[in-house]
Amino acid sequence: MAKEERKSTKKREDGTQPIALPGIRRFQFFSNLRDRSLTTNLNRLAMLGIGASLALDVVKPIATGLPQTIYCYECRACYATQDKCPMAIQYQAELNVASRVGDHTRFIEAGGMKCIRCGNCVSFCVVHLDLPRIFSRGQQRVIEAIEAGRIPRNRIVEAMHKGLFGRQFIDRVAAWLEDTEQA
Numbered sequence: 001m002a003k004e005e006r007k008s009t010k011k012r013e014d015g016t017q018p019i020a021l022p023g024i025r026r027f028q029f030f031s032n033l034r035d036r037s038l039t040t041n042l043n044r045l046a047m048l049g050i051g052a053s054l055a056l057d058v059v060k061p062i063a064t065g066l067p068q069t070i071y072c073y074e075c076r077a078c079y080a081t082q083d084k085c086p087m088a089i090q091y092q093a094e095l096n097v098a099s100r101v102g103d104h105t106r107f108i109e110a111g112g113m114k115c116i117r118c119g120n121c122v123s124f125c126v127v128h129l130d131l132p133r134i135f136s137r138g139q140q141r142v143i144e145a146i147e148a149g150r151i152p153r154n155r156i157v158e159a160m161h162k163g164l165f166g167r168q169f170i171d172r173v174a175a176w177l178e179d180t181e182q183a
């Protein structure tokens with residue numbers, strides 16, 4: 001009996017269904033439950049987790065000096081840069097996302113360390129992000145991560161063989177590889 005009562009308190013009454021348009025309520029199986037988890041507290045915990053990860057998505061780029069990356073829609077319109085990119089980088093959105101989340105290996109593999117920050121891709125971005133500035137900060141963070149030993153050495157060697165480091169960085173990375181080989 002008590003169990004039945006507890007179940008019924010979890011169900012939304014018809015009159016409390018979300019309003020889609022004035023006078024029209026939205027009926028959905030999933031939203032018919034007040035708490036989507038087993039108990040109210042689990043539900044609160046899940047909502048707290050979702051809230052915290054969304055907040056991190058905003059706080060992290062700000063803390064790492066990349067606040068503009070938050071505004072990227074990930075629409076991929078910037079891929080239209082094509083042969084206007086002098087370094088033949090095809091995936092500018094990848095560079096933006098990798099910078100935002102601090103995925104250095106992905107940044108290198110998408111050609112980010114070859115970017116010369118010419119700005120040709122900016123006019124293709126639907127929100128006119130300052131892509132050269134974002135990519136420059138991304139490059140700086142990759143170099144810091146390499147020198148701090150936070151990127152596996154074999155991934156760096158592999159990237160060197162693939163020619164993924166531009167003229168601006170190649171000497172510094174080669175010197176680091178030499179030093180760490182002797183160590």
Ligand code: SF4
Nearest residue numbers: 085115116118119121
């Ligand atoms: S800023 Fe970088 S990615 Fe954009 S077109 Fe220039 S070289 Fe290519």
Ligand code: SF4
Nearest residue numbers: 072073075076078125
């Ligand atoms: S066009 Fe701009 S907003 Fe869209 S994915 Fe590229 S960088 Fe992001």
